[in-house]
Amino acid sequence: MSSAMLHSLLDEVESAKGPDWLKQVRVEARTRLLERGLPAARNEAWKYTPLRALESRGLRRVAADSQSVGVDPALYTLAGVDSPRLVFVDGALRRDLSDLPGVHGLAIESLGAALEGNAESLSASLGRSFDADAQVFARLNSALPGDGVVIRVAPGVKVEPLLHLVMLGNAGAADGYWQLRNVIELGEGSALRLIEHYAGGQGCTHLGNVVNQYSLKAGARLDLLQLQAAPDSMRLIRRSDAVLDADAHLEMRCVEAGAQWMRHDLAVALQGDRARLVSRGVFVLNGRQHADTRIDVSHRARDTACDLVWRGVADQRARGVFHGAITVCPGADGTDALLSNKNLLLSDQAEIDTQPVLEIHADEVKAAHGATVGQLDEKALFYLRSRGIDEAEARSLLTLAFCRIAFDSITNETLRSQLDAMLLERLPRAVLGGNAPQVAG
């Protein structure tokens, strides 16, 4: 299927600079894109998120001269989170908005700068081919030259400060496109805490396409919060690929509190023995928002574990999609896998589609999964009202409580309250005055 959208973007590929192997990667990706186009509606991975509307649109790369444009600090700051901060606007690094004090054992550079240095060290990450047609946006990301960040933590280093990575779409040209490619590598036994913060200026209609590649060497631990708070006019596609070696631990929280249309593909390979993924997530949708989360965890070694708890809330005419697949590969004995997905529909016209998939090819596996779509618990609602809390507030309170499982283990209270506030804003009739409700526990 030919696509106006792809053609409009792919013209610049052949003239782009870079090492030969990278040029080769781009050309190959471009060729496949032009051959295969966007996946059709019958492609299982895009069944609930049709691309028809996108296909016919001509998109334009947002010009790099946006470097000088003013950006509201409210867009790239978070209460309770200080430096180091790294800010990308419209796909380009803004050094003037970033604040990167030197931290021992932590190397941060833009992808552009990294490619001018030891480019070879990035060939495995950037050279990755996205073979499935469903991975079309990652393919597009590979085909086009662009920036991003390369974060490397030296073996054994436990980075103390919380790193804040901001990816903004700034208001501007309609149908703008920008992309980022982030490579995050944790050396053996190292540890990093990272917030990926997706946001945008009010009314921004960009399509952002972000590919994150995480590599956790043996015993490394990454605590990751992906906070997606893009304006309701923006479209955002992101892919998060993680590979975990033995005893590595990825603790990941995703809060989807924005974007008009968004898709997140989270693929985690538990490659080494005893590697462990804990993933919590929530989306809160209203209006005509569309959010699609697709998780693919593969257990490829012994005694690996995943623990996935996701929640979804949809109001008005919003549509949420959740697909959670866990594959236990042959030989991955001792796997412990848990997937729970609960959803709340706040309106008759909202829709949430959830699909847990468990595929087991090993023995001695502990696996459980469950998914539900329902309404607020009437008993709890009556209980709160019988104590004097009015109905609208009781509903907000219960809905927020339902969502909190995604982030209630965050110890930074200020940040947690801000997440509360962000979600509350999206809930219907959010009439809670004064302080945001406290998190239990």
Added chain:
Amino acid sequence: MLKIDNLHVRVAGKEILKALSLEAKAGEVHAIMGPNGAGKSTLGNVLAGREGYEVTQGSVEYDGINLLELEPEERAAAGVFLAFQYPVEIPGVNNTYFLRSALNAQRKRRGEAELDSVQFLKRVREKLAVLHLKDELLHRAVNEGFSGGEKKRNEIFQMALLEPKLAVLDETDSGLDIDALKMVADGVNAMRDPSRAFIVITHYQRLLDYIVPDFVHVLADGRIVESGDKTLALKLEEHGYAWVAQRTVAGVG
């Protein structure tokens, strides 16, 4: 304070309360006893305003107003409190936050000043001590992970904090050991007051050893079939509910 007249209530198409009448004045404690399925909990739920309870006939007057017209939260602000037979667990909602929201929502509706956190906590600590509840419960989610006894004591604690004018206790004694039962009774007795009325719904006489009622009513098949003073509870304990049923039939004949 409370005047229930000829109340008929249907639940899921089935008539549960049939011509129930009851009057409670300020300062009185009324015990309502009766066999399973008599409609005891239905009475509590109707008074608190739970959905799904259809009043087909009769009236409930509270402090001179038609209680049945009020939303549950309006009833709470007007001073009606139901201690639930099965308190609900609400994960993710902090107990302290819940209590303060409830108290301040009621006060706001009544046109009273809201309490700040210092005033609120002072009041909380006083009441906690009476119920022998641990501070730690305040930091947990509402009823989550509470033992059966803790849940019931938490109900009475909420009552003490909210200071209602009419308190309906729905089988608050069920599932309590003797120590917890005494704590609950202490909590209730501490609140007995000339301006406050209690309706204590119970299956067993035991609770009434500790909360001594002014009146005892027997509820059977949806209506009050016998009323008396506290000695009625003792007779029931001795003879069982069948005794009341027989007497009623005899009376009709």
